Amino acid sequence: MRLIIEDIVKRFEDKQVLREAGFSFEQGKIYGLLGRNGAGKTTLFNCLSKEMATDGGQVLLEENGNRRELREQDVGYVYSLPILPEFLTGYEFVKFFMDINRDKLKTEQGIDHYFDMMSMTTEDRHRLIKNYSHGMKNKLQMLLFLLTKPPVILLDEPLTSFDVIVALEMKNMLREMKRDHILIFSTHILQLASDLCDELVLLNNGKLSGVPSELLKSPEFEQSVIQLLKDDEAHV
Numbered sequence: 237m238r239l240i241i242e243d244i245v246k247r248f249e250d251k252q253v254l255r256e257a258g259f260s261f262e263q264g265k266i267y268g269l270l271g272r273n274g275a276g277k278t279t280l281f282n283c284l285s286k287e288m289a290t291d292g293g294q295v296l297l298e299e300n301g302n303r304r305e306l307r308e309q310d311v312g313y314v315y316s317l318p319i320l321p322e323f324l325t326g327y328e329f330v331k332f333f334m335d336i337n338r339d340k341l342k343t344e345q346g347i348d349h350y351f352d353m354m355s356m357t358t359e360d361r362h363r364l365i366k367n368y369s370h371g372m373k374n375k376l377q378m379l380l381f382l383l384t385k386p387p388v389i390l391l392d393e394p395l396t397s398f399d400v401i402v403a404l405e406m407k408n409m410l411r412e413m414k415r416d417h418i419l420i421f422s423t424h425i426l427q428l429a430s431d432l433c434d435e436l437v438l439l440n441n442g443k444l445s446g447v448p449s450e451l452l453k454s455p456e457f458e459q460s461v462i463q464l465l466k467d468d469e470a471h472v
């Protein structure tokens with residue numbers, strides 16, 4: 237399975253954020269999306285999840301050699317600040333989500349199985365979401381995608397809010413999930429990107445470009461990426 241972005245364009249009035257950006261993402265890899273503040277990472281995610289209309293280009297999903305346009309329901313989007321019903325407990329919310337999505341669920345397992353996967357304690361799952369930490373809210377959002385299994389999962393700076401233990405659990409979870417999904421996460425943390433990602437993609441001057449994979453594990457990685465971002469800036 238592949239996610240193919242072709243010449244995508246996005247403008248806000250006279251500001252062009254995405255300039256015929258193109259890239260192909262494959263199932264089985266974790267992609268880190270890196271770009272400077274305001275480079276357009278969130279805009280790209282919003283366009284892929286159809287929350288925003290694009291001004292040109294197309295986004296395709298290729299499965300078993302067949303290509304079709306990417307649909308809204310193909311994308312699971314983990315927001316950096318998730319909006320969840322604060323007046324429910326995590327358990328009540330997941331139960332409600334399962335009830336209303338019964339036809340889309342790709343699971344036979346009960347709710348507790350998923351909370352176990354997310355390492356959320358019994359106490360926490362029956363606590364009001366209002367009292368959840370930022371990281372717990374992210375976990376809860378991730379849990380929903382374990383249920384519906386959208387082919388493409390986008391994570392907007394997800395791991396920054398997790399403590400070291402939870403971040404490690406989430407990393408393992410993402411590594412597990414990459415087999416069945418196309419996973420792209422945006423981050424500003426270079427160390428996290430090199431540690432977790434199989435490939436790194438830069439968003440710079442409205443274009444997407446891959447970082448050579450041999451660079452990812454090299455000692456000069458950090459300096460090289462900074463240089464790449466600086467160099468591209470000079471080309472504007």
Ligand SMILES: Nc1ncnc2c1ncn2[C@@H]1O[C@H](COP(=O)(O)OP(=O)(O)OP(=O)(O)O)[C@@H](O)[C@H]1O
Pocket residue numbers: 248253271272273274275276277278279280
């Ligand atoms: N709805 C909007 N209306 C007008 N301009 C917007 C809108 N959304 C984003 N922009 C502009 O598009 C540019 C890209 O913003 P975006 O939030 O996508 O960047 P980002 O790479 O996610 O940044 P950061 O790393 O700081 O979160 C910015 O200049 C921003 O001001």
